[in-house]
Amino acid sequence: MIHGVINVYKEKGFTSHDVVAKLRGILGQKKIGHTGTLDPDATGVLPVCLGKGTKLCDLLTDKDKTYRAVMLLGTVTDTQDSSGEVLEKKDTASLTVEEVTACIQKFVGNYEQVPPMYSALKVGGKKLYELAREGKTVERKARPVQIHSIEIMEIDLPRVTMEVSCSKGTYIRTLCHDIGEKLGCGACMESLLRTKVSRFELGDSLTLGEIEKKKQDGTLMEAIIPIDAMFPECRSVDVKEAGNQYLYNGNPFSLSFVKKREKYEPEERVRVYDAQGVFVGIYRYRQEEKMFRLEKMFYEK
Known part of the structure; x- marks a missing residue:
């Protein structure tokens, strides 16, 4: 079994679940x-976790992301993107580049975003998009999201191409919708490309076809990022043979079991390896106890 993470380029028309099924x-x-859904019409970076790496899924879902989006001003749809049914069309002839730019930049920072009805969020055990397809609309609470930056790449009204860096849980089509509301003309998202998720970038992503070719020619492992490589900010700690059993059972262990004694900061996170050099998990150093305590286990018997 392969363990680690692979940077997949999700092509248009595939759901994130489709990608997983095809990779299997x-x-x-x-x-x-x-590590978090991309709409079928969206393309770009989708980190996929393999084997023991699936324990990384929740950690990667929480990471900041960067998108390149085309916003279409003057068109409102039920899905907030161009694939939906058009609800309203307004003239944008009176808009100026300066007005649009100023409005967009006002969304940088923290703002309360109401999730769209066509989304995978669950209300009462049912996904919102399932309710939307039944013609139902339910009240959704606004959620705090953070827009770190918006770089306007091109304005060719009624279209605006922009690169958005944002926190987890941000819906770019809802951002487009909200910008359109502020401008008074409405808007929807015409296209979306995810260019970055944490350390995973567009230039390093592989299509399913490219992954299949690598599997066939025996070079697939070159594209797999090992689990421990996902924690480059953490120092490594190698444990003596006598400490192996503590690790495998997820128990805390003392400095006396560490091969190379160093000074550790209070609450410092470290990558821990057994006596044979196998990565076991992420531990945190408890200064008051002089012990390492497990934070995330990746070892499996």
Whole structure:
């Protein structure tokens, strides 16, 4: 079984679940998970976790992301993107580049965003998009999101191409919708490309076809990022043979079991390896106890 993370380029028309299903067939293993959905019409970076790497899914879902989006002003749809049913069209002839630019920049920072009805969020055990398809609309609470930056790449009214860096849970089509409301003309998202998720960038992503080719020619492992490489900010700690059993059971262990004694900061996170050099998990150093306590286990017997 392959363990780690692979940077997949999700092509248009695929759901994130489709990508996982196809990868299971290509790689011949069931234990695969994605790190947050991309709409079928959206393209770009989708980190996919493999084997023991599936324990990273929740950690990667929480990471900041960067998108390149085309916003279409003057058109409002039920899905907030151009694939939906048009609800309203307004003239944008009176808009100026300066007015649009100023409005967009006002969304940088923290803002309360109401999730769209066509989304995978659940209300009462049912996904919002399922309710929307039944013609139902339910009240959604606004959620705090953070827009770190918006770089306007091109304005060719009624279209605006922009690169958005944002926190987890941000809906770019809702951002487009909200900008349109502020401008008084409405808007929807015409296209979306995710260019970055944490350390995963567009230039390093591989299509399913490219992954399949690498599998066939024996070079696939070159594209797999090992689990421990996902924590480059953490120092490594190697444990003596006598400490192995503590690690495998997820128990805390003292400095006396560490091969190379160093000074550790209070609450410092470290990558811990057993006596054979196998990565076990992420631990945190408790200064008052002089012990390392497990934070995230990746070892499996």
